[in-house]
Amino acid sequence: MTDTALSLERLAAEAAAAADADPHGAEGERYTAVNSEKNRPLYASRVKVYPKLVHGNFRRLKWLVMAVTLAIYYVTPWLRWDRGPGLPDQAVLLDFPARRFYFFFLEIWPQEFYYVTGLLILASLGLFLVTSVAGRVWCGYACPQTVWTDLFVHVERFFEGDRAARIRLDKSPMSGAKLARKTGKHIVWLLIALATGGAWVFYFADAPTLAVQLLSLEAPAIAWLFIGLFTLTTYTLGAIAREQVCIYMCPWPRIQGAMFDEESLLVSYRDDRGEKRGPHKKGTSWEGRGDCIDCGQCVAACPMGIDIRDGMQLECIQCALCIDACNDIMDKVERPRGLITYDTFRNQERRKAGETPRLSILRPRTILYSVLILIVAAIMLFGLSTRSTLDVNVIADRNPLFVVLSDGAIRNGYQVKILNKEHEAHTYRVSLSGLDGAMLTRPALAGEEEALVHVPADSLVNARFFVSLPPARIAAEGGEAGFAFVVTELGSGREVMKYATFRGPAK
Amino acid sequence: MSEKHKDDVTGVETTGHEWDGIRELNNPLPKWWLYTFYVTIVWCFAYWVVMPAWPYLTTEGWTYTKGAIGYEQRAVVANEIAAVHETRAEAMQRIAELPLPEVAADAALMELALGAGKAAFGDNCAPCHGSGAQGFKGFPNLNDDNWIWGGKLDDIHYTITHGIRWEAAPDTRNNIMMAYGRDGLLTRAEISDVAEYVLSLTNRAENAEAASRGEEVFASQCVACHGEGGVGNRELGAPSLNTAVWLYGGERADIIETVSNGRSGTMPAWGGRLNEATIKSLTLFVHSLGGGEDEAAPAMR
Incomplete structure (x- = not known):
């Protein structure tokens, strides 16, 4: 047997294992999205999501973004910036007792808080712009909730194995080995959460001094309080609640509808190419059917537990992991990549109408956002450069x-x-x-x-x-x-x- | 409620209501959300036990459940105020003991004294002198440079401590502006003339002849206290009559009324009612309002 055939066989075995795990594969269906109709009682029990590890360009990109964002978060308080004698030499410091915000060369007094407002306006306009161009890029790659959840899922994977193994483990009766794996996972989760809370407080005091105080247990009570608070929230939201935060707590998904348009690049299943879907036997013809072999790998990979083939959904954070998962399969069945891909609604229509798909990044919405960003940035720069001392x-x-x-x-x-x-x-x-x-x-x-x-x-x-x-x-x-x-x-x-x-x- | 309606795209039942074609999906609530709600209910019961919560009526009137830890916001405030007093106690003691010019020369003490003086002024003096010490008819403006009993630190301190015409204070500042008309000491014509003369001191006389007659009356009746040319006498508490500042009004009718009926405004003696540090703070505050006179504060930088 070839390698491809071997791995396809393994996929089938995994699918079978998953099918046993209700409700992921009830009633003869091998994969069911967690938000499908049959999973909707008056009060919905949480359907646990077991994201499967994928390999590919977007997974690599997510590793990179995770490394960069976590590095920024942990390293920033330790950067030094000389401001002269008697002044803090921490590059980024929110000094509440002295009522000063230090940000590299900037020093903001409370009455200049409008600079922070301007920064927030810039941030939201930037969010609008990338969202109208390429969907929930923020949600999928850079949002702390996504980054930390991703990290926590990898920890879980390290202790309990990948999707099928985790499903098996959860279904198996409690045993010493299971307890050890679960305990190890939670301990590492808590340590990560502790490190998150621990890094947070360094933004509000001189980091080296506070670090010594923390190690010698002489830190002020407020530092311990915030470390505890952030440990708790990081553990609860990132490790436990995960996708529930995005679906039920975060307002941003609700605003998406106003941010996308038909020309926005969104992670989409190309149903024009994929349908009719169905299992495909190696060596048989692809004539008269779609490229989707209904292997369910896109659902298995999804950290939100949804089926991208159902179309655009509120739950989808557009992390593009299903693209990686599907491309992998397409390579194996020797069909072109991109059955799931960044695509626009308009291009789907164009293809159906036999037109050539094309991208239009420059459109009134993106131009307006860009112009607004430039205007606000110019006002900020003018204000900062003429800032009077x-x-x-x-x-x-x-x-x-x-x-x-x-x-x-x-x-x-x-x-x-x-x-x-x-x-x-x-x-x-x-x-x-x-x-x-x-x-x-x-x-x-x-x-x-x-x-x-x-x-x-x-x-x-x-x-x-x-x-x-x-x-x-x-x-x-x-x-x-x-x-x-x-x-x-x-x-x-x-x-x-x-x-x-x-x-x-x-x- | 209309009949059941299912959304075509999601297959989810809607709530049955419709607003301009918009329907609301009847998605189930996540259970953890429901449990969060239960937790808040439990929290509320715990809160009732731990914190002050429920009012109830006793034979002695309304009261409330005090809570297990005995938390009370009034006690918190009282503690905070006591703590502030404690931190200031030493400085206030120094204000009470040091001579006024030395307090004024000490920037830190002065800052505390001005703050304490301002607060004490609002509590004790503002009802008569006004919240801005701007005064009213019969109650002097303390911002200006015109003082009846003197505007040096010691003068102000004495006035605040002993009051003016305050019978209960033996050392109170005292004098009498007689009721020349009511008591028949001067005739109406004489009063009118003397008023004309007083107006002439600020160049407002209309009848030079009457003013000159009034000058003679002034010389016999008024000059002893108000001085030659109406310059006033702070020793006796006699106001100047030759300035733009008038305690009871400076128009002809006001002056005639003052001469006819006399004036005897009073001010309470605050010594004994306020402690020495507070009186000194008040003195420094009033002195700083703009009319304070320098001579008594030589230590100033």
């Missing part, structure tokens, strides 16, 4: 709006808030512009040289100033006059103007 805010006293002094002059009070975002202290001179005859003073007890405000590094100083005007002046203006505070940095001469209003009695 000196912010001035002027808040006029409202209670009282103005004060009449003994000599009849009108006085207004202002809080001049000077925010020095640089890592060194600066002194600023505060002066007025556009208010003739005005006098600038500071309250007696402010404790600083008049008009000079000293602001330490990375700090905000709230300096109170009084502005006085002769009464005739403000009455002539109808009770209101606009002017500006000018804050000049001593040394560099940098200037920030902030407009304010002077108020007095109107008569």
